Each structure stands twice: as C-alpha cells, then as structure tokens.
Amino acid sequence: MEKITGSQAVIKSLIKENVDTIFGYPGGAIMPIYDALYEYKNEINHVLVRHEQGAIHAAQGYARASKKCGIVFATSGPGATNLITGLADAMIDSTPVVCITGQVHSSLLGTDAFQETDVIGISMPVTKWNIQITKSRDIPNAIAKAFYIAKSGRPGPVLIDITKDAQFDLLNFEYVFCNHIRSYFPFPALNKIEIKNAAKEINKSKRPLLVIGQGIILSNAENALLDFVKKTDIPVASTLLGLGAFPNNHKNYVGYLGMHGNYAPNIMTNECDLLIAIGMRFDDRVTGNVNKYAKQAKVIHIDIDKAELNKIIPAHYAIHADAKDALNELTIEVFEKKHSNWNKEFKILEKQELNQVIYNSINPKSGKIKMAEVINLLSKKADQNTIITTDVGQHQMVTSRYYKYENSRSNITSGGLGTMGFALPAAIGAKLGAKNKTIVAIIGDGGFQMNIQELGTIMQSNIDIKIIILNNNFLGMVRQWQEMFFNKRYSFTDIQNPNFIKIAEGYGIQGKKIEKRSLLDSGINQLLKSKGSFILEVICEKEENVFPMVKTGSSVSEIILK
Amino acid sequence: MKTYNITVFTENNIGILNRITIIFTRRHVNIESITASDCEEDGIYRYTIVIKTSQSQAIKIVNQIEKLVDVIKAFYYENKEVIYQELALFKVSNSSFKNEQINTLLKNNDAKIISLESEFITLQKTGSTAEIKKLFTYLKPYGVLEYAKSGRVAVSRPMRDLKDFI
Numbered sequence: 219m220e221k222i223t224g225s226q227a228v229i230k231s232l233i234k235e236n237v238d239t240i241f242g243y244p245g246g247a248i249m250p251i252y253d254a255l256y257e258y259k260n261e262i263n264h265v266l267v268r269h270e271q272g273a274i275h276a277a278q279g280y281a282r283a284s285k286k287c288g289i290v291f292a293t294s295g296p297g298a299t300n301l302i303t304g305l306a307d308a309m310i311d312s313t314p315v316v317c318i319t320g321q322v323h324s325s326l327l328g329t330d331a332f333q334e335t336d337v338i339g340i341s342m343p344v345t346k347w348n349i350q351i352t353k354s355r356d357i358p359n360a361i362a363k364a365f366y367i368a369k370s371g372r373p374g375p376v377l378i379d380i381t382k383d384a385q386f387d388l389l390n391f392e393y394v395f396c397n398h399i400r401s402y403f404p405f406p407a408l409n410k411i412e413i414k415n416a417a418k419e420i421n422k423s424k425r426p427l428l429v430i431g432q433g434i435i436l437s438n439a440e441n442a443l444l445d446f447v448k449k450t451d452i453p454v455a456s457t458l459l460g461l462g463a464f465p466n467n468h469k470n471y472v473g474y475l476g477m478h479g480n481y482a483p484n485i486m487t488n489e490c491d492l493l494i495a496i497g498m499r500f501d502d503r504v505t506g507n508v509n510k511y512a513k514q515a516k517v518i519h520i521d522i523d524k525a526e527l528n529k530i531i532p533a534h535y536a537i538h539a540d541a542k543d544a545l546n547e548l549t550i551e552v553f554e555k556k557h558s559n560w561n562k563e564f565k566i567l568e569k570q571e572l573n574q575v576i577y578n579s580i581n582p583k584s585g586k587i588k589m590a591e592v593i594n595l596l597s598k599k600a601d602q603n604t605i606i607t608t609d610v611g612q613h614q615m616v617t618s619r620y621y622k623y624e625n626s627r628s629n630i631t632s633g634g635l636g637t638m639g640f641a642l643p644a645a646i647g648a649k650l651g652a653k654n655k656t657i658v659a660i661i662g663d664g665g666f667q668m669n670i671q672e673l674g675t676i677m678q679s680n681i682d683i684k685i686i687i688l689n690n691n692f693l694g695m696v697r698q699w700q701e702m703f704f705n706k707r708y709s710f711t712d713i714q715n716p717n718f719i720k721i722a723e724g725y726g727i728q729g730k731k732i733e734k735r736s737l738l739d740s741g742i743n744q745l746l747k748s749k750g751s752f753i754l755e756v757i758c759e760k761e762e763n764v765f766p767m768v769k770t771g772s773s774v775s776e777i778i779l780k
Numbered sequence: 781m782k783t784y785n786i787t788v789f790t791e792n793n794i795g796i797l798n799r800i801t802i803i804f805t806r807r808h809v810n811i812e813s814i815t816a817s818d819c820e821e822d823g824i825y826r827y828t829i830v831i832k833t834s835q836s837q838a839i840k841i842v843n844q845i846e847k848l849v850d851v852i853k854a855f856y857y858e859n860k861e862v863i864y865q866e867l868a869l870f871k872v873s874n875s876s877f878k879n880e881q882i883n884t885l886l887k888n889n890d891a892k893i894i895s896l897e898s899e900f901i902t903l904q905k906t907g908s909t910a911e912i913k914k915l916f917t918y919l920k921p922y923g924v925l926e927y928a929k930s931g932r933v934a935v936s937r938p939m940r941d942l943k944d945f946i
Contacts, residue, residue, distance in 0.1 A: 401852040
C-alpha cells in the first residue's frame with residue numbers, strides 16, 4: 219500500500235465523502251493541508267472567505283440549501299476561535315458542518331506556543347462531537363466518524379483538530395465509511411404502540427393543532443406531512459426554522475408561531491384540545507410564558523432528540539422518533555376527518571390580523587418605506603426557485619411574516635442563536651449548495667456590517683447573490699424593545715452607516731439605493747434580474763415596530779396587535 | 781431538592797469527563813462528588829456523580845448526558861436505589877490517644893488503622909457520608925492533622941445489564 223501524508227489523507231477522505239466545496243482560510247498550522255489541497259483544485263472548489271466566521275456561516279448556508287455537510291478549513295488559534303459563533307449557531311439550529319482546524323505540532327500542545335489554543339476545550343459545548351488528532355493514521359477514521367455524526371440523528375457541527383505533525387506524517391490510507399458507533403444511537407426505533415396511542419388521541423380530538431419545526435425538513439418528511447394533513451385536515455402552524463417545510467399557500471397552513479408570529483396560531487395554541495408538535499423544541503420565542511402555554515391541551519411531542527422531550531413542555535405522548543417514520547405510521551393509524559369549522563376559526567383571526575396589522579404594513583400610502591411592503595413585493599416577484607437568507611432582528615421577523623415560503627429549504631436564517639452577520643455568508647454558501655436557485659439575502663443595516671468583509675468572497679469567487687439591506691439606521695429590534703420596555707431610552711442603538719453602495723462598488727458589486735416608494739417596484743425588478751450580485755439598499759421607516767408581539771412573560775394568547 | 785446518584789457509562793476517550801461536567805456547569809448544578817473507574821465491561825468507563833437537584837432536572841441532565849456521542853448509557857438514582865460507599869482517611873497524632881481509646885473507636889466506627897508512624901497514625905473508614913462525618917466529628921477534638929475523603933462509588937439496586945445498551 220502506498221504511503222501518503224496526513225494532509226493528503228484529509229483531502230482524499232473528503233473526496234470519498236463526496237465533498238465538492240470547502241469554505242476556508244489558510245494559516246500556519248493548516249498549511250500542509252492547504253498544500254495537499256493545491257493538487258485537487260479541479261476536484262474540490264475551495265472558497266476563500268475573508269473571516270473564519272464567514273466560512274462557517276457559509277458552510278451552514280451550503281448545508282441547509284444542499285442537504286449535504288458544510289465543510290470548513292481554518293488554522294489554529296484565532297482561526298479556530300473565529301469559528302465558535304458559527305459552531306454555536308449550527309449546534310442550536312441542528313446544521314451538519316464538519317470543521318477541520320490545524321493545530322500546532324503535538325510536542326507544543328499545552329506550551330502556549332504561537333497560535334496555540336485549546337480549541338477542543340473551547341468548542342466542546344458548541345459541537346456535537348470533536349476530536350484532536352495527533353497521529354496521521356487516525357485521520358481517515360476521524361473524518362469518517364465526523365461525517366456520520368454530523369449528518370445522522372439530530373444533525374450538528376463537529377470539529378477535527380489536527381496537529382501539524384499529524385498532517386506531515388505518513389500513513390497507509392484506507393477509507394472505511396462509518397455507519398455505526400456503539401455508544402451513539404441516532405436512529406430511534408419507532409414504537410408502534412406509542413404511535414397507536416397518539417393516533418387514538420388525534421382521532422378523538424375536535425380541535426387539533428399541528429406545530430411543525432425544522433425536524434420536518436431534516437428528516438425529509440415534507441411529503442409525509444402533506445399526506446398526514448390531507449387525511450386529517452388538521453391546521454398547521456410553523457416555527458421560524460420550520461418555514462417552508464409546509465407550503466405557505468396550503469389551505470391548512472395557519473401561520474407562523476411565536477413572539478412576532480401570526481395572530482391566529484398563537485391564540486389557538488391556547489384554544490386547541492390537542493397540540494401535535496413535530497420536529498420542534500418549544501423555544502421560548504415560540505412558547506412565551508410556558509406556565510400559560512397550551513395548558514388546556516393534550517400534547518403529542520415527536521422528536522429525534524430524546525433530550526428535547528419533556529424538556530420545556532411536558533408531553534402526554536412523548537415519542538422519540540424520526541419525524542418521517544412517525545408521520546408515515548400516524549397517517550396509517552388516523553381516521554380520515556374534516557375539521558372545517560375549526561379551520562374556519564383560524565381564518566376569522568387571520569382576518570383580524572390582516573385588517574389591523576398586515577394591510578397597513580404592506581400598503582402604506584405615505585411616509586417612508588416599510589419593511590413589510592418590501593418583503594411583500596419581493597415575495598410576489600420572486601419565483602419558486604428562490605432561497606431567502608436572513609440575519610436576526612426586525613428584518614428577520616418581517617421576512618418570516620411576509621415572505622410566502624412555499625418550498626422546503628427556501629428559508630435559511632439564524633434561529634436559535636440569533637446571529638447578526640449570518641445572512642451574507644450563509645447566502646454565499648446557499649448559492650454554492652444550490653447553484654440553480656436565486657439567493658436573496660435580506661439583512662439589516664447593523665447585521666450587514668457584521669460580516670461585510672464577505673463581499674470580498676463574492677467578488678473573488680464570482681458568486682451571484684441578491685442582497686437587500688433594509689436600512690432604518692437603527693439596531694431596530696433592540697430599539698423597539700427600548701421603546702416598549704425601557705422608556706424610549708435609545709441607548710446605543712442609533713447607528714451611523716457608511717455608503718453601502720460605494721462599498722459594494724469597491725468590491726465590484728452593483729448596487730442601488732432607494733428612498734422613494736415609487737421606485738421600489740423597479741428596484742426589486744432590477745435586483746432580481748441583475749446579472750451577478752446586486753445590493754439593493756432600501757431606506758426604511760426609522761422607528762417602525764414589528765407587530766403582532768408576544769411580550770416577554772406573556773402567554774402566546776396575550777399576543778398584541780399594536 | 782434531593783440527592784441523586786448519576787451513573788454514566790462511557791467510552792474511554794480523552795475529553796469525555798469535560799463534556800459531562802459542562803452539562804452540570806451550564807445548568808448551575810454543583811457536583812458534590814464524582815468518581816471514575818473501569819466497570820464490569822472491558823473498555824467501558826463508569827462515572828458516579830452525586831448532585832442535589834430536583835427529579836425533573838436530574839432527568840433532563842441524564843438525557844443531555846446520554847446525548848453525548850461517547851456516552852453509552854446514563855442512569856439516575858435516589859440514595860435508596862443504590863448501595864454506595866465512600867472512603868475516608870484520617871491522619872491523627874499518635875499522642876492524642878490512649879490505646880484502649882483507639883480500640884473502642886475502631887470498633888464503634890468500623891474503622892481500621894492502615895499505617896502506624898512515629899508521629900501519627902492513619903485511620904481508614906469506609907461507609908456512608910453520614911458515618912464518615914460522625915467519625916470526623918468524634919476525632920475533631922483530638923486534632924485531625926489531615927482528612928481526605930473519596931467521592932462516592934455506587935452500584936444500583938435495580939437489576940440491569942450494561943450489555944443491553946451496547
């Protein structure tokens with residue numbers, strides 16, 4: 219058997235795992251791996267980012283658009299520590315990412331050598347699994363394990379830290395795919411008795427409500443869900459990360475849940491007699507006050523992560539299962555039913571929200587442009603082939619409310635961690651993960667500046683993404699809270715922005731700034747039809763609040779419309 | 781709040797102890813004692829972790845521990861569900877005691893002398909936390925030069941076979 223270096227083994231292993239794209243940034247401790255990569259330039263597309271945080275968010279975007287693992291290369295020390303935010307984001311949002319970091323020579327570990335940091339210790343709470351490799355012979359197995367762990371069960375980020383000597387040393391290369399780890403149980407067996415019991419409850423229920431999360435997407439259960447809903451006629455509400463898992467234009471879709479979600483599903487959470495939660499984890503932004511959450515209802519909770527069951531909301535039927543397996547089996551067990559009146563009750567509330575909030579938000583006649591009208595217009599113009607990425611904040615909530623997600627994996631946002639600076643690199647990754655899709659990154663003026671350097675990546679790698687900056691010259695969501703809960707004391711939320719269009723120009727990216735409502739339509743057309751990347755900066759109403767809102771400590775049914 | 785004995789069976793990999801302890805740290809649960817050793821199955825490591833918390837928190841912690849890739853299985857038990865022992869060593873001055881006193885002390889407390897030096901003797905006591913504390917309280921007036929106690933080791937009363945989980 220021919221001997222190869224640890225670095226060559228890294229690249230060969232990645233090729234075995236069908237990797238076609240790597241997001242990374244070279245540095246001292248990962249130079250041997252980059253040297254090995256040089257020979258595979260035609261087989262693997264390495265995207266040189268401008269900051270390691272950009273690399274990992276791009277890998278997240280890639281993973282969520284493509285169903286594959288996102289791959290990141292970074293060097294030791296600061297290279298590795300710059301990944302931490304992205305690791306935490308991928309961890310809480312269940313995104314499969316494999317990070318490979320270089321590390322100092324094994325003899326220097328623990329000596330405070332140049333660019334040495336305890337990346338294993340630092341990344342431990344924010345990785346599903348991590349490992350430090352000091353012997354080149356351990357590289358293939360570690361990579362095989364990493365891919366298996368990242369993708370299986372509840373997906374998540376993994377990190378492999380490889381010392382420089384292990385990158386240089388020789389090994390006999392043999393790659394064996396990992397499909398079993400004796401201490402790891404990612405595929406729970408479906409308990410048919412549990413399913414039968416849950417089905418009985420569903421058959422009895424007069425006012426059932428389905429609450430779906432990203433688990434539907436991660437287990438490819440979209441069609442299974444459609445079949446289940448077709449048979450049962452149960453109204454479906456979605457969490458932030460679940461958006462797109464169930465078509466927004468489906469007659470049973472009743473809206474988006476949580477703090478800035480729709481009126482009807484929030485109110486009805488406390489009116490239903492059965493709450494069927496699938497592939498979601500009852501985040502506090504979804505539940506509001508847990509002591510007043512769906513107390514009247516029986517709860518069926520289905521999740522592949524056993525630790526999520528009974529963690530926040532106690533379930534009468536806690537089912538540890540893959541969403542697709544569970545839905546398929548449930549569909550067999552449930553009766554065909556019609557819930558016409560119950561579905562109608564949602565429509566009445568929907569109308570209230572339309573009249574009191576939505577209509578005025580998307581059809582303002584005077585004043586500055588509102589975020590909602592931008593998103594509403596975009597949603598009308600963008601075709602089915604569009605993926606939306608967002609950061610966190612007002613623009614994110616408005617997008618989630620007003621963009622009509624009809625397809626799975628069309629929504630890539632930082633949900634659990636709420637990371638500013640996510641949308642731009644995630645859009646880069648999404649484009650490379652789904653090359654035939656149009657990627658629109660919707661970003662606030664604050665968040666845009668948190669990873670603005672990635673415009674350089676767009677320039678160098680010639681990536682085609684459409685960027686909308688919803689610019690209100692404020693850190694808008696914090697300002698909204700300051701207005702509502704801190705007596706309008708706008709402590710450091712008034713942000714002075716640069717000339718974004720000029721900055722874009724510096725990177726060779728076309729752009730346009732719009733302040734007038736009359737130009738919005740043509741501006742969005744120009745954005746969507748542009749050849750190559752384009753930045754549309756929309757100057758928005760400065761002090762606009764996102765409503766409805768479930769205030770902290772309030773019950774979901776105490777949601778306010780203004 | 782009750783005392784819970786968390787038993788964890790893991791692969792013997794570097795870093796697993798750290799992965800387990802940060803689960804407690806993050807939830808602000810103090811670890812009262814922790815011991816690690818091998819167990820009845822070759823190559824599998826066993827941790828016994830004693831905490832004071834609510835039952836619901838204990839369950840959640842066990843679920844989070846089991847979620848770790850290198851953890852095979854975790855259990856939680858109340859004190860009455862385990863048979864457990866702790867081990868304490870007391871270094872006391874030779875001159876503090878008369879011979880007959882020592883003998884009564886050893887007998888009454890089920891302790892033994894494990895070393896006899898020119899200046900001090902070392903007593904060993906295994907037993908429950910309360911028993912060890914009782915002996916410590918008794919010895920204190922005579923002057924305890926050093927005291928060290930191990931974490932808890934425990935086996936469960938409910939029957940289970942680790943092989944079922946591998």
